[in-house]
Amino acid sequence: MLGVGILKGLTETARNFFGSYVNKDRLTTIQFPEERAPRIEASRNFPFLVYDGTDAMQGLRCVSCLICEKECPPKCIFIEKSTDKKPDATGKPQFYPAKFNIDVSVCMSCQICVEVCPFDAIKMDNAFELSATDRFDDLLWDKNRLAKPNEYYREVHPTEAAAVDAELAAARAKAAAPKAPPPPPAQPATPTATPPAKETPAEK
């Protein structure tokens, strides 16, 4: 019979319309600026540089190895390597980026810089309200704008940051360990106790 299909469709629309008053599944709109959807932990948009400690420029993990610059698919990272070495967060002298710029108008948020970084120095941010008034200078982020503390990283990606922290701590313990065992070869029990003690001052 002509019209039955249309009536069936209209019941469906009515079910959705009235259902939206009782069923949360059918009411999906979020009134954005006032109301916000819970953040999804894995989400990413632009990279930032992680630093340890309190001084951003002093604590940058980046040692300016230029791998991310080379691997970046749209080539939006510009690094200028320093000529001198500065002690990093662990006190070891390292090269540092004299300049580290990311053109976020070119960046396509692919996360490949994060994947190739051997020092866990660059990570993905998930801040999304980034409008700017100047499309050239405001979108070319320098290292002062890119640097964010490790605490921030823990806040935006808790699971991932915990894994990275554990890995770094293990690597530092391992780096500290070879120095400790050779001097006392007679005592096999003590080296396991010494590295954590040595590591804590280094982290501060």
Next chain:
Amino acid sequence: MTTTIPLPPSASLTSTPLPDGGESQLLEVSMGPQHPSTHGVFRMDVALDGEEVVKLKPIFGYLHRNHEKIAENETYLGSMPYTDRLDYFCSLTNNWAYALAVEKLAGIQVPERAEYLRVITAELTRLQNHASLVGFLMQDMGASGTPLMYAFREREKILDLFEALTGARMMCNYMRFGGCRVDLPAGWLEQAKQVVEAFPRFLDEFEQLLTSNEILMARTQGVGVLSKELAVNAGITGPMLRATGVNYDLRKVDKYGIYDRFAFRIPLGDHGDVYDRYMIRLLEMRESVGILQQAMRDLPDGPFTDPKTKVRNFRPKPGEAYGRIEAPKGELGFYLISDGSPNPYRYRVRPPSLINLTILEDMCLGRNVADVVIILGSVDIVMGEVDR
């Protein structure tokens, strides 16, 4: 065999003689590139005799961004995020096709868990692509909003899953050579199971809303008929081909990945018209739900990526490979030639949307302008993939 004559030059078109002895005048209309029904920047030069289409010339290239040439100057991994931008509705299947081609080229084995993860993400992609396609088709038909918004509501749930897993809703960049980038986060599988369990209810509602609707049937049945022979000769693949009744699905033909482990059927059409194409998509979604349930049930533990594959300095030995998968739109293939350097010597994409678009004129001749819009809508094109 029914084949139509290729594009006649505009001058040779003759108009219908009118009863009073005069001749009707042909009218050439340019639809697009900013026409809302063209699904992106796509233009059609349509010659009309009255309301009837006598010539249709598709013009594309507005979104060309040199994808293949860029990829030839990029490392193998560096092209992976660019493949997301081909068919931006289904970035995960694009990733898979490219990863499959590189794995063939370099002889990389994929661990079992990664295969399952690929099937799960690809079938979720198929669900959201087909759902939103049907929504857009209804939008083209004049059902402004309602079916599209219902489809987008479901798509949103799947995109949330993608974001939780890959970090991005559309530009997922998830597959890697020899596996996937990350493993499932905690609680993801349970959430995905809920979404998949709830999906058939949405399909039932969608069908209740649309399938037996008289207006829909009047607008789509017998419109844009594509014959079996022409579809095969023109190299049409995907739901477009199966709507004509040709049983050809790469998931069954190639059995790439682990598709031989799942029980699923291939829905086939009868008439090859717009209504069949609409129905094929709905039925395929039901089959995809079945595949997803089986894959989520059987998902094994283990590594999610091949640890031997290098991320940096990846150089496959010289050779060539063609990897193809059944993307939601049809056969998506990547053809690669390696000369042993870190970037491919030749990189070629076989985009299903572009090839499915080539027979647009044959389907549209003799129909009127309003039909052209829905015929184009039923082809399921994404201009990012057509123009590359």
